[in-house]
Amino acid sequence: MPVSIRDVAQRAGVSVGTVSNVLNRPGEVSAESADRVTRAIEELGYVRNDAARKLRAGVSTTVGFVVLDGQNPFYNDVVRGAEDEATRHGIAILYGNTDEDHRRERLYLDLFEEQQVRGLLIAPYGDVTPRLRRLKERGIAAVLVDRFSGDGRFSSVSVDSVAGGRLAVEHLIEGGRRRIAFVGGPFDIRQVNDRLAGARVAAENAGSHIDLEVVATAAMTVEEGVAAGTRIISRPRRDWPDALFAANDLLALGLLQSLVVDGRMLVPDDIAIIGFDDIAFAAAAAVPLSSIRQPSRMIGRTALRIVLEEAADPDSIARQTVFPPELVVRASTRPR
Amino acid sequence: MPVSIRDVAQRAGVSVGTVSNVLNRPGEVSAESADRVTRAIEELGYVRNDAARKLRAGVSTTVGFVVLDGQNPFYNDVVRGAEDEATRHGIAILYGNTDEDHRRERLYLDLFEEQQVRGLLIAPYGDVTPRLRRLKERGIAAVLVDRFSGDGRFSSVSVDSVAGGRLAVEHLIEGGRRRIAFVGGPFDIRQVNDRLAGARVAAENAGSHIDLEVVATAAMTVEEGVAAGTRIISRPRRDWPDALFAANDLLALGLLQSLVVDGRMLVPDDIAIIGFDDIAFAAAAAVPLSSIRQPSRMIGRTALRIVLEEAADPDSIARQTVFPPELVVRASTRPR
DNA sequence: GAAGTTTCCTGAATCGATTCAGGTTAAGTT
DNA sequence: AACTTAACCTGAATCGATTCAGGAAACTTC
Numbered sequence: 001m002p003v004s005i006r007d008v009a010q011r012a013g014v015s016v017g018t019v020s021n022v023l024n025r026p027g028e029v030s031a032e033s034a035d036r037v038t039r040a041i042e043e044l045g046y047v048r049n050d051a052a053r054k055l056r057a058g059v060s061t062t063v064g065f066v067v068l069d070g071q072n073p074f075y076n077d078v079v080r081g082a083e084d085e086a087t088r089h090g091i092a093i094l095y096g097n098t099d100e101d102h103r104r105e106r107l108y109l110d111l112f113e114e115q116q117v118r119g120l121l122i123a124p125y126g127d128v129t130p131r132l133r134r135l136k137e138r139g140i141a142a143v144l145v146d147r148f149s150g151d152g153r154f155s156s157v158s159v160d161s162v163a164g165g166r167l168a169v170e171h172l173i174e175g176g177r178r179r180i181a182f183v184g185g186p187f188d189i190r191q192v193n194d195r196l197a198g199a200r201v202a203a204e205n206a207g208s209h210i211d212l213e214v215v216a217t218a219a220m221t222v223e224e225g226v227a228a229g230t231r232i233i234s235r236p237r238r239d240w241p242d243a244l245f246a247a248n249d250l251l252a253l254g255l256l257q258s259l260v261v262d263g264r265m266l267v268p269d270d271i272a273i274i275g276f277d278d279i280a281f282a283a284a285a286a287v288p289l290s291s292i293r294q295p296s297r298m299i300g301r302t303a304l305r306i307v308l309e310e311a312a313d314p315d316s317i318a319r320q321t322v323f324p325p326e327l328v329v330r331a332s333t334r335p336r
Numbered sequence: 337m338p339v340s341i342r343d344v345a346q347r348a349g350v351s352v353g354t355v356s357n358v359l360n361r362p363g364e365v366s367a368e369s370a371d372r373v374t375r376a377i378e379e380l381g382y383v384r385n386d387a388a389r390k391l392r393a394g395v396s397t398t399v400g401f402v403v404l405d406g407q408n409p410f411y412n413d414v415v416r417g418a419e420d421e422a423t424r425h426g427i428a429i430l431y432g433n434t435d436e437d438h439r440r441e442r443l444y445l446d447l448f449e450e451q452q453v454r455g456l457l458i459a460p461y462g463d464v465t466p467r468l469r470r471l472k473e474r475g476i477a478a479v480l481v482d483r484f485s486g487d488g489r490f491s492s493v494s495v496d497s498v499a500g501g502r503l504a505v506e507h508l509i510e511g512g513r514r515r516i517a518f519v520g521g522p523f524d525i526r527q528v529n530d531r532l533a534g535a536r537v538a539a540e541n542a543g544s545h546i547d548l549e550v551v552a553t554a555a556m557t558v559e560e561g562v563a564a565g566t567r568i569i570s571r572p573r574r575d576w577p578d579a580l581f582a583a584n585d586l587l588a589l590g591l592l593q594s595l596v597v598d599g600r601m602l603v604p605d606d607i608a609i610i611g612f613d614d615i616a617f618a619a620a621a622a623v624p625l626s627s628i629r630q631p632s633r634m635i636g637r638t639a640l641r642i643v644l645e646e647a648a649d650p651d652s653i654a655r656q657t658v659f660p661p662e663l664v665v666r667a668s669t670r671p672r
Numbered sequence: 673g674a675a676g677t678t679t680c681c682t683g684a685a686t687c688g689a690t691t692c693a694g695g696t697t698a699a700g701t702t
Numbered sequence: 703a704a705c706t707t708a709a710c711c712t713g714a715a716t717c718g719a720t721t722c723a724g725g726a727a728a729c730t731t732c
Contacts, residue, residue: 002474004688015712020690030710045470050450052688054387055717062430062451070412070419071616080406083433087440092447094398095431097419104423111428114386115398134381138338222620253620280407284558284589286622340718351682356720366680388718391687 003046012040023048054116062092063307064112066105066122069220070097072250073279074296075123078145081300082121089308091118100219102126113140119307121145121300125189129153141310143303146294147190155310157303157321161191164292164325165198168245168274171290171327173206175335177243177272183228183255184247185216192220192247195276199245213241220247225254233261242271243333249275249282249291256286256332272333278326288330295323339382348376359384390452394475398428399643400448402441402458405556406433408586409615410632411459414481417636418457425644427454436555438462449476455643457481457636461525465489477646479639482630483526491646493639493657497527500628500661501534504581504610507626507663509542511671513579513608519564519591520583521552528556528583531612535581549577556583561590569597578607579669585611585618585627592622592668608669614662624666631659 009016014033021029022037029037040046054060065082067075079095086093094117096108102125109131112120120135120142122128132142132154144156172180182199184192196214203212215232217224225246232240246252252275259266259273267273267287275282278293302321310316345352350369357365358373365373376382390396401418403411415431422429430453432444438461445467448456456471456478458464468478468490480492508516518535520528532550539548551568553560561582568576568591582588588611595602595609603609603623611618614629638657646652 002688005690006688016689017691017712018710021711024690028710033710047446047449047474049391049452049688051387051390051452052717053690055385055391055719056688056690058717061447064428065431070416071409073407073409076406076412079431080433083406083431087443087447090447092400092430092432092444092451094428095401095415095419096428097416107423108428110383111397111423111426113383115428116385116387138383222616253617257620280558281589281617281620284593284617284622285620338718341720342718352719353682353721354680357681360720364680369680385718388687389720391689392718392720394687 002049003044004049005046007044008037008040008046011044012036060116060118061090062094062115062117063304064094064096064108064115064117064120064122066096066098066108066112066120066124068098068100068105068123068125070099071221072248072277073281074248074277074294075146077279077296078123078300078303081297081302082304083300084297085301085304091308098125100125106131109135113138116140119143119311121303121307123147139311139314141307141314143307143310145299145303152320153318155306155318155320157299157306157323159294159299159323159325161194161325162198162201164276164294165195165200165245166202167198167325167327168195168276168292169199169202169212170206171329171333172243172245172272172274173202173210175243175272175333178209179211179213179241180243180245181213181215181232181241182245182247183215183217183225183251184220185218187216189220195245195247211241217247217251220251222250222254222257225251225256226258227254229255229258233259233266240271244271244273246273246275249277249279249289251275252289252291252332253281253285256289268332268334269336274333278328282328283330285332287332290330290333291328293326293328295326298323338385339380340385341382343380344373344376344382347380348372396452396454397426398430398451398453399640400430400432400444400451400453400456400458402432402434402444402448402456402460404434404436404441404459404461406435407557408584408613409617410584410613410630411482413615413632414459414636414639417633417638418640419636420633421637421640427644434461436461442467445471449474452476455479455647457639457643459483475647475650477643477650479643479646481635481639488656489654491642491654491656493635493642493659495630495635495659495661497530497661498534498537500612500630501531501581502538503534503661503663504531504612504628505535505538505548506542507665507669508579508581508608508610509538509546511579511608511669514545515547515549515577516579516581517549517551517568517577518581518583519551519553519561519587520556521554523552525556531581531583547577553583553587556587558586558590558593561587561592562594563590565591565594569595569602576607580607580609582609582611585613585615585625587611588625588627588668589617589621592625604668604670605672610669614664618664619666621668623668626666626669627664629662629664631662634659
């Protein structure tokens with residue numbers, strides 16, 4: 001038997017309107033009534049029915065977060081940041097992990113629209129702008145996370161991937177590396193392209209003695225990293241690169257695992273490795289991994305803050321928030 | 337301008353009742369009406385208002401999942417399993433990470449009660465049974481995840497931690513280890529106790545020549561692992577254990593990092609390490625980590641299935657589902 | 673062809689919180 | 703004393719989907 005606002009009103013000897021006011025605009029209620037109502041709520045263990053509230057007032061207390069790889073600790077950190085900010089506003093997070101699957105991405109967008117979330121944070125996989133546009137028409141704001149909004153129609157919070165790619169490769173070159181392989185994919189993921197573009201800039205700036213090849217992967221997972229690494233060292237030795245820049249840390253960890261020949265670890269003496277994201281496990285790897293750090297919690301917190309602002313003001317202008325990446329040097333890129 | 341069921345009805349030239357029937361019991365509607373309605377829905381881009389649905393019908397399409405350590409990949413895997421099962425039922429997951437904080441735990445329970453979730457999956461930190469009991473009275477079923485329900489009042493899905501602890505220590509003893517340290521804590525976490533209990537059983541069964549000491553940690557994180565490891569090797573050498581059983585893989589990874597003396601890795605020759613959970617990163621560690629595997633996705637999937645069943649039938653009897661753990665042997669416990 | 677069944681529909685009542693026009697009371701002003 | 707003003711309250715209407723009693727039409731049965 002659920003307790004409704006009516007029960008509370010009766011017990012406190014006031015009208016339902018007053019109870020609602022105590023809950024929503026405490027200023028307009030006399031101290032005495034407020035007290036009686038508060039006590040009644042306490043005694044009955046009343047909990048607001050969010051569905052009724054949402055229906056009538058149109059305010060939602062959930063925000064959706066659609067993530068493209070739930071197994072990647074980077075996104076967990078981003079979610080954690082968003083959570084922190086959300087709880088501060090009494091908001092709960094609807095979580096969806098698409099695992100780089102268009103069908104799942106669509107599914108979650110549908111589900112979250114039905115739920116009428118207050119706003120949506122999304123690390124998109126496919127091209128979701130048409131869908132997001134429709135959500136916007138229906139009053140659901142969206143903020144892109146970890147990806148720059150192509151057409152500038154939606155706000156985004158991300159790290160400058162091009163700068164990150166550049167930092168990584170500059171660091172490798174400074175360490176005396178000459179034959180660099182970029183390992184990443186698929187290339188319909190925007191960040192992958194950006195990181196590669198940054199790498200190219202660094203290579204070109206350094207001059208023609210720098211080789212930059214691309215080793216494409218089907219996904220950004222540890223397994224794909226292992227596969228890519230195995231492919232690389234199965235080449236004749238003279239064709240080996242002397243440094244690898246992985247599009248994220250999972251790939252880098254996979255690469256690391258595969259770069260062992262006759263029980264000897266090739267990293268960092270023969271081949272250097274640098275990753276991207278600086279997840280917690282990068283530091284705990286076989287050879288502690290150099291990486292490009294993203295301020296992941298900050299990204300989440302900021303994205304949530306922005307989406308709430310936009311939900312409150314539908315006419316707000318989309319803004320792109322870009323954080324700088326940071327080079328974190330560890331053993332995996334020690335110069336020879 | 338949101339599209340309501342009334343708009344659809346008008347467009348299709350039927351009553352709202354019929355539209356609702358098309359949505360909820362297609363069998364009772366003529367093919368022709370169904371067709372017209374479906375078309376109208378399509379044309380108007382109608383999306384069901386879940387708040388109204390929930391209010392009237394009392395059915396909820398969300399399930400809450402409260403996790404005690406969102407940074408632990410183990411829980412991500414469990415969530416992923418739950419997600420799989422949830423999407424199959426058109427259900428979205430409200431996600432909350434308590435980070436082993438009682439306040440946050442309570443907060444999420446409140447939030448999810450307000451949301452009137454259909455059910456609740458929880459990897460609890462504090463003693464939440466009184467809270468869960470109240471939720472049950474209000475029609476919200478709860479299933480404990482990764483923890484056995486003490487009083488048997490709630491269903492649970494977990495792995496036999498005692499058996500796991502035993503497997504781990506038996507394996508260490510078989511590998512010739514004699515002085516074993518259990519590293520874990522805090523001890524108000526049930527699993528920690530169980531794993532230690534299992535370890536004790538194995539040690540006692542093996543006879544009095546086996547030493548089992550306990551190294552307590554304040555949390556089960558990589559950092560705490562590093563700290564514990566540092567403490568251990570700062571003892572005089574003759575007081576070192578020759579094997580460590582960590583209560584989870586994060587601790588084990590931390591221990592691993594700290595067990596380097598004068599550039600020499602002590603694992604596995606001087607000290608063996610075995611963890612618990614078998615997270616993906618265990619295999620990618622400095623020395624690939626032996627571990628006790630939990631079928632994490634399966635746990636999530638099963639828990640979600642059970643909570644839905646219990647939500648459908650409030651009189652169902654609580655059941656404890658226990659999966660067996662599995663020993664995964666890698667380099668970190670190689671016998672000398 | 674009357675009575676009885678099926679098959680489909682309709683549309684008002686309902687869920688519970690919020691909102692707001694209107695009412696009451698007490699205090700303040702002239 | 704008469705009139706304002708302010709401070710609080712009340713309670714019916716409302717949000718949109720679902721439900722269900724009641725009814726129309728088509729079809730059977732004898």
